[in-house]
Amino acid sequence: MYFEFKNVSVHYDKVQALQNVTLNLEQGEIVALIGANGAGKTSTLRAITALAKLSSGEIWFGGKRIDRLEPAAVVALGVSMVPEGRHVYPFMSVKDNLLMGAYLRRDKNDVKRDLDRVFMRFPRVRERLKQQAGSLSGGEQQMVVISRALMAKPKLLLLDEPSLGLAPMVVRDIARAIVEINRDEGISIILVEQNSRMALKISHRGYALETGRIALTGKSTDLLNDDHIRKLYLGA
Amino acid sequence: MLVNGVVLAVNYALIALGITLIFSIMNILNFAHGQMFMIGGFVVYYLYGIFRINYFVSLIAVVIVLGTIGWCFETFFFRRIRKIATREENSMLLAVGTALLLENLALSIFGEKQRGVPPVVTGVFRIGNAYLPAGRLLVMILALALVIGLLLLVQYTKWGRAMRALAQDREVTHLMGVNVDRVAAYGFGLGAALAGLAGGLLVTVFGVNSGVGNVYSIKAFIMIMIGGAGVVPGAILGAIVLGFVEAIGYQLLPGSITYLLIFIALIVFLIFRPQGLLGKPWG
Numbered sequence: 001m002y003f004e005f006k007n008v009s010v011h012y013d014k015v016q017a018l019q020n021v022t023l024n025l026e027q028g029e030i031v032a033l034i035g036a037n038g039a040g041k042t043s044t045l046r047a048i049t050a051l052a053k054l055s056s057g058e059i060w061f062g063g064k065r066i067d068r069l070e071p072a073a074v075v076a077l078g079v080s081m082v083p084e085g086r087h088v089y090p091f092m093s094v095k096d097n098l099l100m101g102a103y104l105r106r107d108k109n110d111v112k113r114d115l116d117r118v119f120m121r122f123p124r125v126r127e128r129l130k131q132q133a134g135s136l137s138g139g140e141q142q143m144v145v146i147s148r149a150l151m152a153k154p155k156l157l158l159l160d161e162p163s164l165g166l167a168p169m170v171v172r173d174i175a176r177a178i179v180e181i182n183r184d185e186g187i188s189i190i191l192v193e194q195n196s197r198m199a200l201k202i203s204h205r206g207y208a209l210e211t212g213r214i215a216l217t218g219k220s221t222d223l224l225n226d227d228h229i230r231k232l233y234l235g236a
Numbered sequence: 237m238l239v240n241g242v243v244l245a246v247n248y249a250l251i252a253l254g255i256t257l258i259f260s261i262m263n264i265l266n267f268a269h270g271q272m273f274m275i276g277g278f279v280v281y282y283l284y285g286i287f288r289i290n291y292f293v294s295l296i297a298v299v300i301v302l303g304t305i306g307w308c309f310e311t312f313f314f315r316r317i318r319k320i321a322t323r324e325e326n327s328m329l330l331a332v333g334t335a336l337l338l339e340n341l342a343l344s345i346f347g348e349k350q351r352g353v354p355p356v357v358t359g360v361f362r363i364g365n366a367y368l369p370a371g372r373l374l375v376m377i378l379a380l381a382l383v384i385g386l387l388l389l390v391q392y393t394k395w396g397r398a399m400r401a402l403a404q405d406r407e408v409t410h411l412m413g414v415n416v417d418r419v420a421a422y423g424f425g426l427g428a429a430l431a432g433l434a435g436g437l438l439v440t441v442f443g444v445n446s447g448v449g450n451v452y453s454i455k456a457f458i459m460i461m462i463g464g465a466g467v468v469p470g471a472i473l474g475a476i477v478l479g480f481v482e483a484i485g486y487q488l489l490p491g492s493i494t495y496l497l498i499f500i501a502l503i504v505f506l507i508f509r510p511q512g513l514l515g516k517p518w519g
């Protein structure tokens with residue numbers, strides 16, 4: 001298995017955020033994590049990037065155990081995370097934001113080539129290159145943070161609520177970009193979303209989290225038609 | 237008078253930039269900043285004044301000594317406090333403690349006497365009807381070069397970018413693969429080195445004694461309060477304001493009146509603009 005999250009529990013002080021969660025991902029897959037607020041979606045991503053400490057369980061990526069590493073070491077193995085709420089560096093130019101994404105990379109020509117690749121995918125980002133990232137619109141900021149994550153040349157991309165607070169048309173653009181990144185660059189993706197419909201439409205498989213546990217898992221097309229999922233997450 | 241203002245302003249800018257660096261990267265108000273300034277002065281006093289080592293070599297020694305002190309403070313004291321502390325006051329108290337530590341070490345090692353050093357360069361320049369001693373000109377040029385160098389470093393190097401990133405969003409900076417602890421320690425070292433360099437420069441003009449630390453810490457606080465805490469242009473602006481006000485005040489007013497007026501003006505100013513000239517409103 002390319003990526004495995006085995007029986008993981010996470011506590012914040014005394015509150016349990018994840019209880020024995022097990023999930024996995026094959027190379028090249030998009031896996032969606034859906035669920036309500038506080039279900040443990042973000043905690044799952046934070047556990048992967050070592051921002052949250054595990055109280056039990058193991059995380060494996062590409063044949064290595066990663067749950068005892070520092071965040072920087074996890075990033076160095078090829079895991080990039082786009083945190084919830086966008087989090088550009090607001091007082092830095094867009095270009096400096098992108099270069100921060102490439103912080104661990106040494107080859108300058110390679111970085112330049114990837115900058116051009118990112119501009120092809122998001123022409124808007126190139127137009128805003130010299131502006132302070134904090135002055136951009138929400139959709140543009142989302143493009144900047146996804147581009148910044150791509151500049152790290154990740155093998156596994158973790159996206160936390162990329163559609164949050166964006167207009168429906170922008171959400172569609174972002175969704176298309178996610179599919180293309182997965183298809184063209186072969187990057188595996190874990191997509192955390194409250195917009196369950198969008199997430200299940202563009203992913204291969206999905207997990208539904210409820211109060212820190214996996215409630216349901218399956219192929220995304222099946223989940224979209226599942227009565228329980230439809231009632232709880234799709235509002236139908 | 238204006239010339240003195242310029243000399244003070246560029247040196248104060250070094251101090252204010254150092255404390256701003258530490259404040260914005262680590263959210264620590266470095267109460268020991270003035271003590272670091274004082275130690276920089278003493279390093280130059282001993283190496284250059286007593287042992288007759290080249291002045292510029294002495295300044296490099298200042299960077300090494302203060303850089304090490306700053307790095308150690310962050311690595312052994314502040315990092316630990318940040319990981320276990322539940323309240324912000326903890327790191328503030330620690331900062332006060334480091335100031336007392338340095339000051340008392342200085343008193344026991346260096347004694348309480350006022351120390352000066354022989355001039356690095358001699359001669360006087362005449363600009364219009366003002367006279368500028370070459371020593372002050374040298375100090376001014378060196379300080380200006382350091383300020384410009386620092387700004388370029390922070391703006392255009394990878395390391396500078398990482399420091400800015402850390403100041404803006406610590407958690408995201410982890411996610412960029414930055415070894416945050418290491419960057420913070422180097423940042424603290426750099427901030428301390430800037431304070432020391434300012435001390436090493438101004439010792440040639442004013443001399444130094446073990447007690448000047450608090451005076452310069454307070455000056456540093458005044459500057460960042462005027463300019464706005466954690467903002468680089470604010471630090472520079474605060475330094476310019478304070479440098480000129482002080483130079484003009486000492487020229488026109490008797491002794492201690494100047495700082496009395498500065499404090500009164502600062503209080504009034506903060507009532508109307510608590511975030512400083514260029515700072516963002518709090519809360």
